[in-house]
Amino acid sequence: MIEVQHLYKSFGTVEVLRDINAKFAKGKVSQIIGKSGSGKSVLAKCIIGLYKPTKGKVLYDGKSFHDMEKDEQRQLRQEIGMLFQSNALFDSLTVLENVLFPLRMFATMSEKEMLERAHFCLKRVKIENSDKKFPAEISGGMQKRVGIARAIAMNPKYLFVDEPNSGLDPQTSIVIDDLIREITDEYNTTTVVITHDMNSVMGIADEIFFINDKQLMWQGTRDQLLKSDNEALNAFIFAGSLMREVRKTIT
Amino acid sequence: MDLLFHIGRYFMLMGEVFSKPERLSIYWKRTVEEMDLLGVKSLGIVSLLSLFMGAVITIQTKTNIDSPLIPQYVVGFTARQSTILEFSPTIISLILAGKVGSTIAAEIGSMRVREQIDALDIMGVNSAGYLILPKIIATALINPFLIVISMFLSIFGGWLAGTLTGIISSSSYIQGVQYDFDSYIVVYALIKTVVFAIVIATVSSYQGYYTSGGTREVGISSTKAVVYSDVVILIMNYLLTQMLLL
Ligand SMILES: Nc1ncnc2c1ncn2[C@@H]1O[C@H](COP(=O)(O)OP(=O)(O)O)[C@@H](O)[C@H]1O
Ligand SMILES: [Mg+2]
Numbered sequence: 001m002i003e004v005q006h007l008y009k010s011f012g013t014v015e016v017l018r019d020i021n022a023k024f025a026k027g028k029v030s031q032i033i034g035k036s037g038s039g040k041s042v043l044a045k046c047i048i049g050l051y052k053p054t055k056g057k058v059l060y061d062g063k064s065f066h067d068m069e070k071d072e073q074r075q076l077r078q079e080i081g082m083l084f085q086s087n088a089l090f091d092s093l094t095v096l097e098n099v100l101f102p103l104r105m106f107a108t109m110s111e112k113e114m115l116e117r118a119h120f121c122l123k124r125v126k127i128e129n130s131d132k133k134f135p136a137e138i139s140g141g142m143q144k145r146v147g148i149a150r151a152i153a154m155n156p157k158y159l160f161v162d163e164p165n166s167g168l169d170p171q172t173s174i175v176i177d178d179l180i181r182e183i184t185d186e187y188n189t190t191t192v193v194i195t196h197d198m199n200s201v202m203g204i205a206d207e208i209f210f211i212n213d214k215q216l217m218w219q220g221t222r223d224q225l226l227k228s229d230n231e232a233l234n235a236f237i238f239a240g241s242l243m244r245e246v247r248k249t250i251t
Numbered sequence: 252m253d254l255l256f257h258i259g260r261y262f263m264l265m266g267e268v269f270s271k272p273e274r275l276s277i278y279w280k281r282t283v284e285e286m287d288l289l290g291v292k293s294l295g296i297v298s299l300l301s302l303f304m305g306a307v308i309t310i311q312t313k314t315n316i317d318s319p320l321i322p323q324y325v326v327g328f329t330a331r332q333s334t335i336l337e338f339s340p341t342i343i344s345l346i347l348a349g350k351v352g353s354t355i356a357a358e359i360g361s362m363r364v365r366e367q368i369d370a371l372d373i374m375g376v377n378s379a380g381y382l383i384l385p386k387i388i389a390t391a392l393i394n395p396f397l398i399v400i401s402m403f404l405s406i407f408g409g410w411l412a413g414t415l416t417g418i419i420s421s422s423s424y425i426q427g428v429q430y431d432f433d434s435y436i437v438v439y440a441l442i443k444t445v446v447f448a449i450v451i452a453t454v455s456s457y458q459g460y461y462t463s464g465g466t467r468e469v470g471i472s473s474t475k476a477v478v479y480s481d482v483v484i485l486i487m488n489y490l491l492t493q494m495l496l497l
Contacts, residue, residue: 050369077375088370090362102374105273154374 001026002047002158002190007056009039009046016042018214020056027188029181029204031195034211035236040194041085043211044162047192048080049073060158078106081151081189085162087143089135089150095122096131099149106154121149125179141172148179152187159189165197177203198243201225210236226250261457267379268387268453281385282392289351289386289452290393294400296350297343301401304342305408308333313418326419327427330409332436339401340440341488344447347394348480352455355386356476359459360469368460383456387449394448395441402440439495446491447484454480 002024009017016039024030032040045051047058049065058065060076068076089098099118107114122128125145135143144164151159161180165173181204184191195201201208201222208225210218212232220228225237226246238247272278312329359382362368371378406428413419455476462472 045369048373050372074375074377077373080373080375082370082373084366084370086366088366090367090370091365104277105374105376160373 001061003059004047005057007046008054009042010054015214020216022209022216024190024192026190028206029184029191029193030207031193031201031205032209032211033195033201036196038211039214040211041162044160044194048160078154079157081156082160083147083151083164085166087147089143089146091135094131095133095146098146099153102153121153125149140167144176152183156189159191161193163194165200180204198237198240264379264457264460267377268383270377270380272380273376278385282388285385285389286393289389290397293347293350293397297397297401298404300346301404302408304338305330305334305405306412309409309413323419323423324427324430327424328430331406331428334405335402335436335440339398339405340443343398343401344444344484345481348451348484349477352451352476352480353473355455356459356473357469359456360462360472363460363462364465364469386456387452390448390452391445395444398444443491446487450483450487451480454483
């Protein structure tokens with residue numbers, strides 16, 4: 001479980017996040033939603049420690065990340081898998097080498113076992129026969145999947161995903177969403193997904209966190225989401241025509 | 252104020268760079284790759300420049316001291332001294348700052364803006380160490396070889412130009428090159444070379460590592476890497492010369 005307590009974040013004098021409190025449960029897909037520029041990525045980066053919060057704590061199974069020694073933080077991070085918005089695959093490495101990378105860096109197994117593990121992860125995301133290709137030579141959807149394979153290589157306890165569907169067609173988006181759901185169930189990870197895609201929310205979210213006007217404005221399940229009378233939330237979730245149809249059927 | 256901020260952050264980054272590596276074998280493999288990329292691939296430009304500079308030094312020396320009172324071998328002697336003392340270690344390092352420095356800053360900078368450094372950090376990798384340390388070791392190891400090659404080629408270029416144009420005989424040039432040779436100047440040159448190599452690798456890595464924004468900023472970092480490496484090399488050149496030769 002990951003717990004965010006009274007987290008504030010400003011850049012210089014510009015406040016981006018104010019007093020965020022949230023719990024992300026183990027084995028569940030928690031989705032952070034909100035408009036573009038509302039601070040979702042900043043929140044994620046504070047949680048994983050790429051940014052230091054201006055105030056507040058982030059607890060990983062009770063231990064405060066930002067109070068740990070650097071070595072301890074690195075240790076913990078080996079248990080975190082992250083899929084970046086831009087994939088962040090290493091473009092000088094092949095698909096296979098990208099997945100091998102964290103194993104080569106940290107795993108205590110033989111070369112043969114590492115190769116087996118990497119192939120297992122690639123197979124898990126349904127990528128085969130692309131070992132020797134470079135990231136630039138495969139499609140955006142495949143890059144996402146390789147990113148997922150790399151993120152799960154070390155058997156993470158925590159999985160972070162930033163905008164998994166941006167730049168993907170609807171069909172490929174569903175494939176990626178399903179993978180995130182399945183991996184969460186299989187590995188019992190604490191999964192945090194950032195998105196502004198309502199299809200993804202309706203597809204896989206267990207718990208939804210709505211960031212608006214620097215604050216965590218609303219939190220709840222999918223059912224609660226559709227029935228909520230929070231104005232800003234409704235304006236956000238029913239912005240798309242498909243969701244407006246959904247609304248007609250529930251009211 | 253700004254300068255102090257950068258100097259402080261530079262040394263903090265170096266602290267990270269020189270902290271314990273995760274897997275030595277991986278760092279060593281990366282160092283060998285960097286030696287190829289940053290060193291071996293610079294051999295062409297270094298050779299070309301050295302040959303021509305040696306040729307020009309020789310012709311200029313000859314035309315400037317064309318007096319019957321000055322012995323012929325002075326041309327070879329001057330070519331050797333200026334090559335070893337200054338031209339090869341300093342000028343070639345400045346050229347390498349342009350080539351290698353911009354490559355380093357562009358590579359690390361584009362990794363930064365494309366979240367690849369974040370990806371390393373999130374995996375628990377010491378990104379500064381992993382990316383920068385192999386570059387420092389590679390340039391510090393390979394640049395002395397480049398500079399020694401440059402010395403030979405420059406002196407050879409001088410011989411070639413001198414004998415081809417007929418302004419000096421082969422034997423008096425060679426006599427000059429061998430005249431009153433003190434091997435300490437080579438030591439001095441190589442100390443400078445190693446220091447300059449470390450300057451190039453660290454200053455350029457610093458610029459790349461703290462790039463923020465997009466591709467435009469990567470370009471800016473790359474330019475800054477070259478300019479600041481050059482400035483620091485010139486300052487270090489002065490300080491080292493004072494320390495080692497006075
Ligand atoms: N490193 C940074 N420095 C200054 N401002 C930033 C930085 N990162 C993000 N911001 C600002 O924080 C706000 C939230 O950004 P972000 O979290 O990326 O939004 P999103 O919800 O779309 O992911 C934006 O206004 C952005 O300009
Ligand atoms: Mg974002």
